[in-house]
Amino acid sequence: MALSDSWLKANHKRERAEREEKSDRDGLSVRVTPKGKIIFQMRYRYDRKLQRLDLGSYPLMSLKGARDENQRLKKELERGHDPKIVRRLEKQAIMEAASLQSLFEQWYESYCKKNKKGHHEIKRSFELYALPVWGSLPAEKITLHQWLDLLEEQAEKRPGIADRLLTNTKQLLKWAVKRKLVPVNVLAEINAREDLQIKKVAGSRSLSDDEIQLVWLAINESRMSAKNTLYVKLCLIYGCRNGELRLSEKEHFDFESMVWTIPPENHKLGKSSGKPLLRPIFDEVKPLIKEVMALSGKSPYMFTNSGTTDPMGQGAPLALPYNIRQWLRRHKDYEMEHWSIHDLRKTARTNFSTLTDPHIAEIMLGHRLPGSWQVYDFYDYLPEQKMAYQAWWERLMGIVEGVER
Numbered sequence: 001m002a003l004s005d006s007w008l009k010a011n012h013k014r015e016r017a018e019r020e021e022k023s024d025r026d027g028l029s030v031r032v033t034p035k036g037k038i039i040f041q042m043r044y045r046y047d048r049k050l051q052r053l054d055l056g057s058y059p060l061m062s063l064k065g066a067r068d069e070n071q072r073l074k075k076e077l078e079r080g081h082d083p084k085i086v087r088r089l090e091k092q093a094i095m096e097a098a099s100l101q102s103l104f105e106q107w108y109e110s111y112c113k114k115n116k117k118g119h120h121e122i123k124r125s126f127e128l129y130a131l132p133v134w135g136s137l138p139a140e141k142i143t144l145h146q147w148l149d150l151l152e153e154q155a156e157k158r159p160g161i162a163d164r165l166l167t168n169t170k171q172l173l174k175w176a177v178k179r180k181l182v183p184v185n186v187l188a189e190i191n192a193r194e195d196l197q198i199k200k201v202a203g204s205r206s207l208s209d210d211e212i213q214l215v216w217l218a219i220n221e222s223r224m225s226a227k228n229t230l231y232v233k234l235c236l237i238y239g240c241r242n243g244e245l246r247l248s249e250k251e252h253f254d255f256e257s258m259v260w261t262i263p264p265e266n267h268k269l270g271k272s273s274g275k276p277l278l279r280p281i282f283d284e285v286k287p288l289i290k291e292v293m294a295l296s297g298k299s300p301y302m303f304t305n306s307g308t309t310d311p312m313g314q315g316a317p318l319a320l321p322y323n324i325r326q327w328l329r330r331h332k333d334y335e336m337e338h339w340s341i342h343d344l345r346k347t348a349r350t351n352f353s354t355l356t357d358p359h360i361a362e363i364m365l366g367h368r369l370p371g372s373w374q375v376y377d378f379y380d381y382l383p384e385q386k387m388a389y390q391a392w393w394e395r396l397m398g399i400v401e402g403v404e405r
Helices: 005-011 063-078 083-096 100-115 119-134 144-157 159-178 192-196 209-221 226-238 242-246 286-295 316-331 342-352 358-365 382-401
Strands: 020-023 028-032 038-046 049-058 259-262 277-280
Touching (some): 028 063, 038 083, 049 063, 100 159, 119 144, 119 159, 119 316, 144 159, 209 226, 209 316, 209 382, 226 316, 226 342, 226 382, 242 316, 277 382, 342 358, 342 382, 358 382
Antiparallel strands (some): 028 038, 038 049, 259 277
């Protein structure tokens, strides 16, 4: 008589004097130990010898599951494969399958770190939101629905994080498929806008007054080098582009005329206009500029790569926001939303809007003025810029000190 669910339930954990065996069908049977443990087993002949293979134990394996597995292995037997060897190879493949943690580390070191400017933030996003959930699982076993559950949850709370996770997980899986580490990229057809309802708003990140205060605190109290501290401060004060400050030379700063000249080759519009940008040096910022010059020693450049006279590398400033956020996380228990060096420029521009006229604010950022304005107006607006920068400095110091000005 074939096995039944009721028989299995009645005999599970029921002690008996000796081991018992009971047949089902198609070579499937169970072995019941004196303690009442029930093990499904497959009986078959291979190479003219009678063989037995344990399939699993009840109730972790159901009767239906045991019958299905028995039939699957019988098909392997018909193809000439020993079911014992098939199961052994399958177990080995599971043990050797790359976990998501392992796969991410391989991708990060061999591709992400070398090709992505924001690799620190990418790594942090995975460490916070993906690896604690799925890190120990074989990457190929994580289903589309499991990924979507994780991404949709983040999309509601942190759309920027969800977008970054989706973009980089798709690239990670694509990289793994090419190397045959996983069979398929389950996220290949998933789109942030269509599937996660993430709408990207360009240029929307401007630091709040509270965030400005915390950033200033972090750069002053952390172990950040003096050079990098001054770099962050000057980016926020002037609202300049990353490269304009990074490639600046000492000779560009004239303390007699109190003007910082950005040559055409160092700013975005210089190639088309052939003209330099002019920014005022005001009394409050002059000591910071002098300090930068002293730190760079004999180099003609203001900001240099450590131990050299070469200008600061393009990727060097990109890690600074990450380091600041890490310090705030560890020392102030504050989880700051992602921001970039370029967001300091947006922050400055937001504040310029309430301190000066729109066309002055645009000139301070080095933007092109609209229409005929740029054709006929050759005035540099340095006095107006200076007034606006001093007003911004006063407001900034009030924010930093927690005093309304």
